[in-house]
Amino acid sequence: MxxxxxxxxxxxxxxxxxxxxxxxxxxxxxxxxxxxxxxxxxxxxxxxxxxxxxxxxxxxxxxxxxxxxxxxxxxxxxxxxxxxxxxxxxxxxxxxxxxxxxxxxxxxxxxxxxxxxxxxxxSAAARMVSVSLGRPIAEMGSRRTNEHSAVAAARAAFIAGFASTSNLEAGRQWGLPTMGTAAHSFILLHDSEEEAFQAQVDAFGAATTLLVDTYDVPAGIALAVRIAGPELGSIRIDSGDLPTVVAAARAQLDSLGAVNTKITVTSDLDEFAIAALSASPVDAFGVGTSVVTGSGxxxxxxxxxxxxxxxxxxxxxxxxxxxxxxxxxxGRKNALRRVDAIGTAQEEIILLGEGPGTEGQHDSRSGLERxxxxxxxxxxxxxxxxxxxxxxxxxxxxxxxxxxxxxxxxxxxxxxxxxxxxxxx
Amino acid sequence: MxxxxxxxxxxxxxxxxxxxxxxxxxxxxxxxxxxxxxxxxxxxxxxxxxxxxxxxxxxxxxxxxxxxxxxxxxxxxxxxxxxxxxxxxxxxxxxxxxxxxxxxxxxxxxxxxxxxxxxxxxSAAARMVSVSLGRPIAEMGSRRTNEHSAVAAARAAFIAGFASTSNLEAGRQWGLPTMGTAAHSFILLHDSEEEAFQAQVDAFGAATTLLVDTYDVPAGIALAVRIAGPELGSIRIDSGDLPTVVAAARAQLDSLGAVNTKITVTSDLDEFAIAALSASPVDAFGVGTSVVTGSGxxxxxxxxxxxxxxxxxxxxxxxxxxxxxxxxxxGRKNALRRVDAIGTAQEEIILLGEGPGTEGQHDSRSGLERxxxxxxxxxxxxxxxxxxxxxxxxxxxxxxxxxxxxxxxxxxxxxxxxxxxxxxx
Structure with missing residues (x-):
């Protein structure tokens, strides 16, 4: 052309x-x-x-x-x-x-x-944030999108209210808060779950997040609290029927005195799965595929x-x-958003035939058009x-x-x- | 970790x-x-x-x-x-x-x-190729995926049988055949459709592809043939009910003597839309969003x-x-594909407990395991x-x-x- x-x-x-x-x-x-x-x-x-x-x-x-x-x-x-x-x-x-x-x-x-x-x-991330009831969501989807898209996705999700990302390059380039977790491979690498948990607690202290669903969740939770003590920072659950598993995990943690230990869930979450966990004692979410692929x-x-x-x-x-x-x-356009007296958006107004930067002409239409x-x-x-x-x-x-x-x-x-x-x- | x-x-x-x-x-x-x-x-x-x-x-x-x-x-x-x-x-x-x-x-x-x-x-591209009945498909989806993904997508689609890409960087990096088309903006830039077609034919000769659906398809086709002559290489249609529009376009081209002018269609095509055009006189397809996003x-x-x-x-x-x-x-695995006597795949065989590179041991299982x-x-x-x-x-x-x-x-x-x-x- x-x-x-x-x-x-x-x-x-x-x-x-x-x-x-x-x-x-x-x-x-x-x-x-x-x-x-x-x-x-x-x-x-x-x-x-x-x-x-x-x-x-x-x-x-x-x-x-x-x-x-x-x-x-x-x-x-x-x-x-x-x-x-x-x-x-x-x-x-x-x-x-x-x-x-x-x-x-x-x-x-x-x-x-x-x-x-x-x-x-x-646009997908914003929907997840709006149903998370204030509980933080970490972006963990780098593995499910192109290697460059991964950095862009972490940034876009953060703009829409995600709390952090597992993509360290996004942290370096864009100043995003980063987080990391241990995967099942870390547990499986060690001779036993006990040795894996001990290695992680030795490295990061009791405030770390232990992944408890490699072998058996209740046994994993009991072991995690035994090794880290009731000061254990968090457990992560990555599989199973989450509402059931999370409720049982919370009860078990409380019974072990780990009342401040948080529960993080990850497992093919999307906005619908997060909404379904509204009443569950989840403290934080990790979202992967669905957010980096725009949830459909x-x-x-x-x-x-x-x-x-x-x-x-x-x-x-x-x-x-x-x-x-x-x-x-x-045609050249300008755009305003009309909000009502209590500040709620009412209308997207496209002004035809005007270029951008002309909205000063609309002062008389009141401050309710942004x-x-x-x-x-x-x-x-x-x-x-x-x-x-x-x-x-x-x-x-x-x-x-x-x-x-x-x-x-x-x-x-x-x-x-x-x-x-x-x-x- | x-x-x-x-x-x-x-x-x-x-x-x-x-x-x-x-x-x-x-x-x-x-x-x-x-x-x-x-x-x-x-x-x-x-x-x-x-x-x-x-x-x-x-x-x-x-x-x-x-x-x-x-x-x-x-x-x-x-x-x-x-x-x-x-x-x-x-x-x-x-x-x-x-x-x-x-x-x-x-x-x-x-x-x-x-x-x-x-x-x-x-995987999406292969499905499109298999229903295209040998008609070439161009990858034109760069605008619908991350700017780096676009190059990777062009390459992946080519591997699965696409004929070309509109992504010039993919041509440069990976040696893919590239193509280009004029968009509606090129037509609209000129004072008339006639001036736009004339400019394009002056630049590229009658063998070019003229986009005929900016204003009115039959009028656009008539104009295209009048300016380029019956040697016109191709017309492109990017909107409308394609089976109907394409059939009418073919008849019109033939009636104008442009019997060798090809018809290229683009317009949110996916494997289902391509299959629906099986019986239509389409000569080439351009596919965008659906291929670069894995068609769902x-x-x-x-x-x-x-x-x-x-x-x-x-x-x-x-x-x-x-x-x-x-x-x-x-466990370490090896993998074979069993094919029958006429070469049709029958079974994916995963060998457990063996590492890769051990398939020499399976010679006795006959040459029908690849x-x-x-x-x-x-x-x-x-x-x-x-x-x-x-x-x-x-x-x-x-x-x-x-x-x-x-x-x-x-x-x-x-x-x-x-x-x-x-x-x-």
């Missing part, structure tokens, strides 16, 4: 691209924006290096004028978006990219890859569309595909507040605040429609 | 770890091994660098003896595995890692991340378990978790035949041959059981 547009003289037309989701994942009532902090850093660094240009040339993928263009590429346009951690709904204009056609279209795959995956994880919705379904360009003049021309299926709504689009990149310069560990913490805090704003029906797990309507003005 | 094992003196025990799937994805009849070539290169390069060691030390994740161990880490053990592209079934010992405990357990996350994702993609099964469900160790002596001791749920079968485990890494040295573009081509060829061997029932799309039984001897 860039090659043909350079040849036809349209590559440098001013354009507005928009990333949005036509619908939420099936049955979900809201989605959670994530990936922005990662994406901004990746856009800032996005260049074509010699080895890539050489390959493109040798394989005749593009012609010389395009190679020259790519060799000089860096993004110098503007990007506005929903803040990372924000809730979103069908049609919410999650990211707006204003640049030349070539500059903006080259970023399509990067933008959608990052947002589709990270939003999928954060591994891609958020965002698309990236050209919605306006300047053509030959200075005026924006709205454009959209108009054949019968997969309709899009063209502007959703913030400038992320202006003239190629990224707002550094959204980057790195600090940006990740900011996103988590924003998400916590936004979750308070959603109507309570948002947190029902059963299938339903978006919890607030999207309307166009 | 490594920290505690170093302290307890068990870290250097000889161990055998095994990666396997307890079951196939729901309703699937076989799975396809993929990721091996990527994994071998990643194991070869696996090191802890200064920045990682510094972070581990500063955050007190592990203690000094462990930091010293990690600083010197490189994998020096043995790995056997099913060849990349091989079919597998529940319990198939897909990867066997023989090393010290510390050496092998450190690789757990890397091994499972790579295999769980790549196998998910290849985004993680293959492989686990990595310690199955044997040498304890204090030279004899292997089989170990396995024995509590009630998530049972594993301990050995499944091949040495991939011996004493830390990777077999280079499985690496890079050459290894990827080898995997694709192996997959093509293995697909011929499966019973025809393997290719039914409806839910069912594994097409051959797994038996233990």
């Amino acid at each position: 860039v090659d043909a547009a350079i040849q036809s003289g349209t590559a440098d037309r001013d354009c507005m691209f928009e990333a949005f989701a036509r619908r939420l994942p099936t049955g979900r009532r809201y989605g959670v924006v994530a990936g922005t902090g990662r994406l901004l850093e990746l856009i800032r660094q996005f260049r074509f290096e010699t080895e890539e240009l050489t390959w493109l040339a040798e394989n005749s993928v593009v012609r010389t004028p395009t190679l020259d263009y790519l060799a000089d590429y860096s993004f110098n346009g503007n990007v506005w978006g929903y803040q990372e951690g924000e809730a979103y709904f069908p049609g919410s204009p999650l990211l707006l990219v204003e640049s030349t056609f070539a500059e903006g279209v080259i970023l399509e795959t990067l933008i959608l890859s990052v947002l589709n995956y990270d939003i999928s994880v954060a 919705e591994p891609a958020a379904g965002l698309v990236y569309k050209l919605v306006a360009h300047k053509g030959h003049g200075d005026d924006w021309i709205s454009v959209a595909k108009t054949s019968t299926a997969k309709l899009s709504i063209g 502007a959703l689009l913030v400038p992320l990149i202006i003239d190629g310069t990224v707002d550094a507040r959204f980057l790195g560990p600090a940006g990740t913490l900011r996103a988590r805090a924003h998400n916590a605040s936004v979750m308070q704003e959603l109507p309570i029906e948002a947190f029902r797990l059963g299938r339903g429609e978006a919890v607030i309507p999207t309307t166009y003005r | 490594v920290d505690a094992a170093i302290q307890s003196g068990t870290a250097d025990r000889d161990c055998m770890f095994e990666a396997f799937a307890r079951r196939l994805p729901t309703g699937r009849r076989y799975g396809v091994v993929a990721g091996t070539g990527r994994l071998l290169e990643l194991i070869r390069q696996f090191r802890f660098e200064t920045e990682e060691l510094t972070w581990l030390a500063e955050n007190s994740v592990v203690r000094t003896p462990t930091l010293d161990y990690l600083a010197d880490y490189s994998f020096n053990g043995n790995v056997w595995g099913y060849q990349e592209g091989e079919a597998y079934f529940p319990g198939s010992p897909l990867l066997l890692v023989e090393s010290t405990f510390a050496e092998g357990v450190i690789l757990e996350t890397l091994i499972l991340s790579v295999l769980n994702y790549d196998i998910s993609v290849a 099964e985004p993680a293959a469900g492989l686990v990595y378990k310690l199955v044997a160790h040498k304890g204090h002596g030279d004899d292997w001791i089989s170990v396995a978790k024995t509590s009630t749920a998530k049972l594993s079968i301990g 050995a499944l485990l091949v040495p991939l890494i011996i004493d830390g040295t990777v077999d280079a035949r499985f690496l890079g573009p050459a290894g990827t081509l080898r995997a694709r060829a192996h997959n093509a041959s293995v697909m011929q061997e499966l019973p025809i029932e393997a290719f039914r799309l409806g839910r069912g059981e594994a097409v051959i039984p797994t038996t233990y001897r």
